[in-house]
Amino acid sequence: MVETNVWLFYPNLIGYLRIILAVVSFEAMAYAPWRAALCYILSAASDAVDGYVARLYNQSSRFGAMLDMLTDRCALMALVMCCGCFYPDYLFYFQISAVIDIASHWLHFHASDVTGKMTHKQSSNAVLHLYYTSRSFLFVMCLGNEAFYSFIYINHFWSGPGIRGLHLIPFLAALFFPVALLKSVISLVHLFTAAQTLVVKDQELIKQSK
Numbered sequence: 001m002v003e004t005n006v007w008l009f010y011p012n013l014i015g016y017l018r019i020i021l022a023v024v025s026f027e028a029m030a031y032a033p034w035r036a037a038l039c040y041i042l043s044a045a046s047d048a049v050d051g052y053v054a055r056l057y058n059q060s061s062r063f064g065a066m067l068d069m070l071t072d073r074c075a076l077m078a079l080v081m082c083c084g085c086f087y088p089d090y091l092f093y094f095q096i097s098a099v100i101d102i103a104s105h106w107l108h109f110h111a112s113d114v115t116g117k118m119t120h121k122q123s124s125n126a127v128l129h130l131y132y133t134s135r136s137f138l139f140v141m142c143l144g145n146e147a148f149y150s151f152i153y154i155n156h157f158w159s160g161p162g163i164r165g166l167h168l169i170p171f172l173a174a175l176f177f178p179v180a181l182l183k184s185v186i187s188l189v190h191l192f193t194a195a196q197t198l199v200v201k202d203q204e205l206i207k208q209s210k
Contacts, residue, residue: 006061011054015067018043022075029082033157043075044146065120066109073105079149086156097184104190111194114201125193131186144179151176
C-alpha cells in the first residue's frame with residue numbers, strides 16, 4: 001500500500017506558495033506598498049484556490065486546514081502590525097484587533113479538534129452557523145475586513161484622488177469599517193463559544209475520571 005504523503009497534497013503545496021508570497025509582502029510593506037499589496041493579494045486570493053483543489057482531489061487534511069488558517073491569520077496580523085506602526089496613535093486598537101483575531105480563531109480550531117470534529121467550520125451557534133454555511137456572508141465578512149486594513153495601509157502612502165478635502169482611500173476605509181467591526185464581534189463569538197466548548201469537555205472528562 002502506497003503511503004499518503006500529506007506534505008505533498010496539492011492544496012498544501014499551494015499553501016506553501018501562499019506563505020512565500022505573504023513573507024515577500026511582509027518584507028516590502030514598510031517601503032514598497034505596491035509590491036507588498038500585489039503579493040498580499042495573490043496570497044489571499046490563493047486561499048480560494050487551495051480549498052477548491054482540496055475538494056477536487058479529495059485531499060482535505062487537518063494539517064492543510066491548520067496551515068490555511070494560520071496563513072490567513074498571520075498575514076492579517078502582519079498587516080495590522082504595519083498599520084500600528086504607521087498610525088501609532090491608534091496602536092492600541094490595532095493590537096486589540098489582532099489579539100481578538102488570533103486568539104478566537106486558534107481557540108475555535110483547537111476546540112473543534114478536541115471535540116473530534118472533522119472540520120472547524122461546524123457550529124451549533126446561530127451566528128457561527130451563518131458565518132460558515134453562507135458563502136456570500138463569509139465572503140463579505142472576510143473581504144470587507146481585509147479591505148478595511150488594506151485601505152488603511154495604502155492611505156499611509158497614497159490617499160487617492162480627492163474632492164473638497166474628501167479622498168478616495170480613507171473614504172473606502174471608512175466604508176468597510178463597519179464590516180471589520182462586525183468581523184471582530186463575530187470573532188468574539190468564536191472565542192466565547194470555543195471556550196464554552198472546552199469547559200464542557202473538561203467537565204465531561206472530570207466526571208469520567210471520578
